[in-house]
Amino acid sequence: MNQKHIKKAFIIDDDEAINFVTKKLLANFDKDCEVTTFSKPMEALEKLKEMLTASQPLPDVLLLDINMPKMNGFEFLQKMREEGLSKRIQVIMYTSSVNPDDKKQSAGYDNVIGYMEKPFSAQAYGKILEMTYNR
Template sequence: MRKINNAWIIDDDKILSYVLQRMMGSVDFCDNVEIFQNGKEAINHLSAIQQNPESLPDVILLDLNMPIMDGWQFLDEFEKIKLDKKVTLYIVSSSIDIQDHNKAKDYKTVSDFLIKPIGKKQIEQMIHSYNQ
């Protein structure tokens, strides 16, 4: 089984980010979790480390509604960056708007759209999907 080394949570909700990080730890999801408060912080960090595959995230959990740079803007920028590593990206949002779900399908980098709140079962499913 492939191990997830680095996971990123990009979400402005500090409580949700903390809970997600704790759940990930409880199911041995990955070795390292980094949290970013908005898409701009994450893109800036990604741009700085893009030449170092070991530092790149294996999995990103992305919220859509954030200040400064929202999830859609992050995705637009993310898809422009050439990475030497496949990154599995999940949208994790409270949006139940069918337009958001359909729009997510337009991004080749999005693996799935999960509705908040997510639980251990979804985290375990991410591990299983990552290893297929």
């Protein structure tokens, strides 16, 4: 049986504890998934640009928080668009925001394939797989 799995994922969240727990949970579900966390969105953006320039494989999916200092999730999505990354990487908004406007705004980006609320749960990995591969 050919089982789908996520080979590479980025978690972008200013909360180090959330990054740690989410990375551990993803690793528990898929031992082969390479998970990289970033607490600063600009560092993630620079890494993505570096990977693109070096023709390295980009992440299958980004889990992106909305409310972060200096650069929020929507500003990050805009930067991805400007750098030509938005057509290459799928994004799941991963946030504690319950604001319906955030969900609506997220839907305005072609590369945003889902919206999940924190905290990450055991069922969430299945949802991430489904969103990533059934698009």
